[in-house]
Amino acid sequence: MPEPIGFIGLGHMGLPIAHNLLAKGFPLRVYNRSPDKAKTLVAEGATLVKSPEEVATSGGIVITMLADDAAVESVATDQLARALGPGGVHISMSTVSPETNAKLDERFARHGVAVVAAPVFGRPEAAAAGKLWVCTSGPQAPKQRVKPVLDVVGQGVFDFGAKVGSANVVKLAGNFMLTAATEAMAEASALAEKNGIPRGSLLKMLTQTLFNCPVYTGYAARIIDADFENVGFALPLALKDMLLARQTATSTHAPMPYLDILCDRYISAIAKGRSGLDASALAQGAAEDAGLKWGV
Amino acid sequence: MPEPIGFIGLGHMGLPIAHNLLAKGFPLRVYNRSPDKAKTLVAEGATLVKSPEEVATSGGIVITMLADDAAVESVATDQLARALGPGGVHISMSTVSPETNAKLDERFARHGVAVVAAPVFGRPEAAAAGKLWVCTSGPQAPKQRVKPVLDVVGQGVFDFGAKVGSANVVKLAGNFMLTAATEAMAEASALAEKNGIPRGSLLKMLTQTLFNCPVYTGYAARIIDADFENVGFALPLALKDMLLARQTATSTHAPMPYLDILCDRYISAIAKGRSGLDASALAQGAAEDAGLKWGV
Numbered sequence: 001m002p003e004p005i006g007f008i009g010l011g012h013m014g015l016p017i018a019h020n021l022l023a024k025g026f027p028l029r030v031y032n033r034s035p036d037k038a039k040t041l042v043a044e045g046a047t048l049v050k051s052p053e054e055v056a057t058s059g060g061i062v063i064t065m066l067a068d069d070a071a072v073e074s075v076a077t078d079q080l081a082r083a084l085g086p087g088g089v090h091i092s093m094s095t096v097s098p099e100t101n102a103k104l105d106e107r108f109a110r111h112g113v114a115v116v117a118a119p120v121f122g123r124p125e126a127a128a129a130g131k132l133w134v135c136t137s138g139p140q141a142p143k144q145r146v147k148p149v150l151d152v153v154g155q156g157v158f159d160f161g162a163k164v165g166s167a168n169v170v171k172l173a174g175n176f177m178l179t180a181a182t183e184a185m186a187e188a189s190a191l192a193e194k195n196g197i198p199r200g201s202l203l204k205m206l207t208q209t210l211f212n213c214p215v216y217t218g219y220a221a222r223i224i225d226a227d228f229e230n231v232g233f234a235l236p237l238a239l240k241d242m243l244l245a246r247q248t249a250t251s252t253h254a255p256m257p258y259l260d261i262l263c264d265r266y267i268s269a270i271a272k273g274r275s276g277l278d279a280s281a282l283a284q285g286a287a288e289d290a291g292l293k294w295g296v
Numbered sequence: 297m298p299e300p301i302g303f304i305g306l307g308h309m310g311l312p313i314a315h316n317l318l319a320k321g322f323p324l325r326v327y328n329r330s331p332d333k334a335k336t337l338v339a340e341g342a343t344l345v346k347s348p349e350e351v352a353t354s355g356g357i358v359i360t361m362l363a364d365d366a367a368v369e370s371v372a373t374d375q376l377a378r379a380l381g382p383g384g385v386h387i388s389m390s391t392v393s394p395e396t397n398a399k400l401d402e403r404f405a406r407h408g409v410a411v412v413a414a415p416v417f418g419r420p421e422a423a424a425a426g427k428l429w430v431c432t433s434g435p436q437a438p439k440q441r442v443k444p445v446l447d448v449v450g451q452g453v454f455d456f457g458a459k460v461g462s463a464n465v466v467k468l469a470g471n472f473m474l475t476a477a478t479e480a481m482a483e484a485s486a487l488a489e490k491n492g493i494p495r496g497s498l499l500k501m502l503t504q505t506l507f508n509c510p511v512y513t514g515y516a517a518r519i520i521d522a523d524f525e526n527v528g529f530a531l532p533l534a535l536k537d538m539l540l541a542r543q544t545a546t547s548t549h550a551p552m553p554y555l556d557i558l559c560d561r562y563i564s565a566i567a568k569g570r571s572g573l574d575a576s577a578l579a580q581g582a583a584e585d586a587g588l589k590w591g592v
Contacts, residue, residue, distance in 0.1 A: 098491065121506055133505045158501040160493055169491040173484035174502055180483075180554075184476035187552040188469035191541065194548040195394065195465040197456055202466055205454040206473060209429045210417055213509035245487065252490040254586040256483040258476075261553050290550040 002026040005149065006055025006062035007046075008075050009094070010037040012232075013120070014065035016128035017093075017153050022046055024152045029055040031075075052076075056083035061146060065093045068240050069100045076104050078111070086112030089142045091149065093118045095175070095237075097244045098165025099251075105138075105164040114142035117164050118150060119171035123218075123232040131155045135174075137167035172245040179238060179282065180258050182219045183265065186283035189223060190290040199294075200224040219280050226295025228274075228281035238279035239266035298322040301445065302351025302358035303342075304371050305390070306333040308528075309416070310361035312424035313389075313449050318342055320448045325351040327371075348372075352379035357442060361389040364536050365396045372400050374407070382408030385438045387445065389414045391471070391533075393540045394461025395547075401434075401460040410438035413460050414446060415467035419514075419528040427451045431470075433463035468541040475534060475578065476554050478515045479561065482579035485519060486586040495590075496520040515576050522591025524570075524577035534575035535562035 002025045007018045010032040018041055022028050028046040030038050031054065038048045049055055052075035056062050062084060066072050072094050084090065090108055092101050092115055105115040116138035126132050132154035136143055139162060150157050160166040188206075189199035203220040211217075222228065242263045249256045265285040274281050287294045298321045303314045306328040314337055318324050324342040326334050327350065334344045345351055348371035352358050358380060362368050368390050380386065386404055388397050388411055401411040412434035422428050428450035432439055435458060446453050456462040484502075485495035499516040507513075518524065538559045545552045561581040570577050583590045 133501075135501065156505065158497075158505075160497060163492060166491065166493050169488060169493055170498055170501065173487050173498055174506065176487075177480050177484050177502060178506065180476070180480035184473050184480070184554055187476075187550070187554050188473050191469050191472075191545050191548070191550045191552060192465060194550040195462065195544065196459060197462050197465055201454075201456060202469055205429075205431065205466065206470055209452065209454075210470065210474065210511045211509050213507050213512065215506045216509065248491065249487050252487070254483075254487045254490040254582075256487060256582070257557050258480055258483050258554060261557075286550075286552070 002148065003061055004029065004057055006057065006060065007065070008032070008052050008055055008062065009065040009071070010041070011065070011067060012124045013127050015041070016124055017065060018046070019044070019128070020130050020152050021149065026149065026152070029057070031055045053079040053083040056080060056088065058083070058085050059087035060084060061089045061091065061149065063091045063093055063149075067094070067237060069096045069244070072096050072100060072104070076107070078107065081108045081111035081113050084108070084111065084113045088113040089146055090115045091118050091146055092116070093120060095119050095171055095241055095244070096168060098168040098248060101168055102165045114139050115164050116142050116146055117167040118146070119167055120154060121171070121174055122154075125232070133158065135160060135167040135170045137161055138164045169248060172241060172248060175238070175241045176245050176256070176259055176262070178215055179242065179262050179279065181215050182223070182280055182282050183258070183262060183286065185216070185220060185223055186286035189283070190286045190292060193292055194290055222278065222280040223283045223294070228277040228284070228295050231276070231278045233279040235266065235269055235277050235279050235281055236275050238282070239263070239270065242266060298444065299357055300325065300353055302327075302353065302356065303361070304328070304348050304351055304358065305361040305367070306337070307361070307363060308420045309423050311337070312420060313361060314342070315340070315424070316426050316448050317445065322445065322448070325353070327351045349375040349379040352376060352384065354381050355383035356380060357385045357387060357445065359387045359389055359445075363390070363533060365392045365540070368392050368396060368400070372403070374403060377404045377407035377409050380404075380407065380409045384409040385442055386411045387414050387442055388412070389416060391415050391467055391537055391540070392464060394464040394544060397464050398461045410435050411460050412438050412442055413463040414442070415463055416450060417467070417470055421528070429454065431456060431463040431466045433457055434460045465544060468537060468544060471534070471537045472541050472552070472555055472558070474511055475538065475558050475575065477511050478519070478576055478578050479554070479558060479582065481512070481516060481519055482582035485579070486582045486588060489588055490586055518574065518576040519579045519590070524573040524580070524591050527572070527574045529575040531562065531565055531573050531575050531577055532571050534578070535559070535566065538562060
C-alpha cells in the first residue's frame with residue numbers, strides 16, 4: 001500500500017504531479033497558499049489542509065514543489081519539521097539553490113527529518129504524463145524509501161550522491177544548458193534572417209539532423225512560430241534560475257560567460273515588459289539586437 | 297550511367313566522399329596539392345591529374361572540397377571555369393564564406409558555368425558512411441542535375457534557395473550552434489566539478505534525457521574523456537569557421553554575443569598551443585578559467 005504523502009505547492013508543476021500520485025494510490029494531504037487550486041485533487045480524494053505543517057504525518061513524507069527559494073523557506077519551517085519528526089523525509093523538489101537545500105537540511109536534521117533534493121526536468125505536460133526526469137541527492141536510506149514516489153513522478157531517476165545540494169547544482173546546470181540552447185538558436189536564426197533565410201528553414205533542418213532532441217525541437221518550434229505567450233516555463237522563473245546558477249558559480253569560482261549573457265537577456269526581457277511570457281521569449285533579444293522583430 | 301566528376305581536395309572530408317562516388321560508379325578525375333593522397337582512389341580506378349583545371353570535362357561537373365576560402369579561390373580560377381565551359385557545374389562543397397561563393401559564382405558565370413553551394417555537416421566518419429547532411433543553394437536546374445551526386449555524399453539534402461551563398465550562411469550558423477553546444481557543456485561541467493559533481497555524471501544524465509542528439513552525445517563523450525587529440529575537426533578550422541560567421545554577422549548586422557565568446561575561446565586555445573587538437577578542445581577554456589584541468 002502506497003505511503004501517505006503531504007504535498008505543498010499546487011502550481012503548474014505541483015498540481016499535475018499531485019494528480020499522478022493520487023491516481024497511483026498515494027493518499028494525499030495537500031496545502032496551497034491559494035486553496036482553490038486544490039479543488040480537482042479534493043474531488044479525487046485528497047485532503048486539503050489549512051497550514052503547511054498539517055500536511056505532515058509523524059515519520060511520513062512531505063513533498064514541496066514551489067516557485068522559488070523564498071517560497072520553500074516560508075513553508076519548510078521548524079513547525080513542518082517538528083510535525084514530520086524522527087524518521088520523516090522532506091522531498092525538496094523545487095528548483096532552489098544548493099545553499100537553500102543545505103540550510104533546510106540542517107534545520108530538518110535537528111528534528112530527525114532527512115532532506116532529499118529531487119528537482120525535476122520537464123514542462124507541465126511532461127509532469128502530467130509522469131515523464132519528468134528526476135535528479136536526486138541526499139542520504140541513501142531515505143532516497144530508497146522515496147524511490148516508489150519518484151518513479152511515479154518521472155520516467156527516470158538519476159542520483160548525484162549524498163550531498164543534499166548536488167542535485168540542485170545539476171538542475172541549475174541543466175537549465176543553463178536549455179537556455180543557452182535557446183540563445184544559440186536565436187543568434188543563428190538572426191544571422192540567417194539577416195541573410196534572407198527564414199529562421200524556420202534553418203531550424204527545421206538543424207532539428208531534423210544534428211539537433212534532433214526534445215530541447216531543440218521544442219524551443220525551435222516556439223522560436224519559429226514566435227509562440228511566447230503560451231507559458232510553460234515563466235520567464236521570471238528562468239531569470240531566477242540563471243541568477244541562482246550565477247550565485248553558485250560565483251561562490252564556487254566557476255566563470256560562465258554564456259550564463260552572464262543569459263542573465264542580461266532575461267533582465268532585458270523583463271525591462272521590455274515580457275514578465276508574462278514564456279522563458280523562450282529570450283530569443284527575441286538576439287532578433288531585436290539585429291533589428292528584427294519576432295512576435296509580441 | 298553516372299556522370300564523370302572532377303574532384304579537387306582529398307583531405308579528411310574530400311577523400312572519403314571521393315571514395316563513395318567512385319564506389320557508386322561515378323568516373324572520377326582527381327586533383328590534390330599533395331598527390332600522394334590520391335593513391336587509394338587511383339587504385340580503385342580514379343584518374344589523377346596534375347592541375348586543378350585538368351579534372352574538368354567540357355560541360356561537366358567539378359566538386360571542390362578544401363580547407364578554407366583561400367584554398368578554394370586558388371583552384372577555382374578562370375582556367376578551371378574555362379575548362380568546364382558552358383553547361384558546366386561547380387559544386388562548391390567547402391565551408392567558405394557566402395561572399396566567397398558569390399564571388400566564384402560571378403567568375404564562373406562569365407564562362408557559362410553554374411555554381412551550386414553544397415556545404416556538408418558531419419565528421420569524416422559520416423563522410424565515409426555517406427551519412428553527411430548536405431545543404432544546397434544556387435540555380436534550380438544545376439541543383440537538380442547534381443542531386444544524384446549529392447545523394448551519394450549524404451543521407452539528406454536540404455535546399456536553401458537560389459542565392460548561391462545561402463547554404464554557406466546555414467553551414468556557418470550550424471557550426472556556430474555545434475560549437476556553442478560545446479561551450480555550454482563545458483561551462484555546465486565546470487560548475488558541476490567545482491561543486492564536487494563529476495562532469496561525466498552531469499553530461500551522461502543530460503545526454504540520455506533532454507540532449508539525446510548526436511551533437512551532444514558526441515561532444516559530451518570527448519569532454520568526459522578529455523579526448524581532444526583524436527582530431528575529427530581540426531581546431532584551427534573551427535576558428536576559421538567562427539571568424540567567417542563573425543564576418544558575415546558583422547557585414548549583415550547581426551550581433552552574436554555567443555559567437556564572440558567562441559572566437560576568443562579558439563584564439564586562446566591556439567595561444568595555449570592547441571592548434572593540433574580537435575575543435576572540442578575549446579571545452580578546456582571554461583575548465584581552466586575555473587582552475588580545473590581537463591586533458592592535455
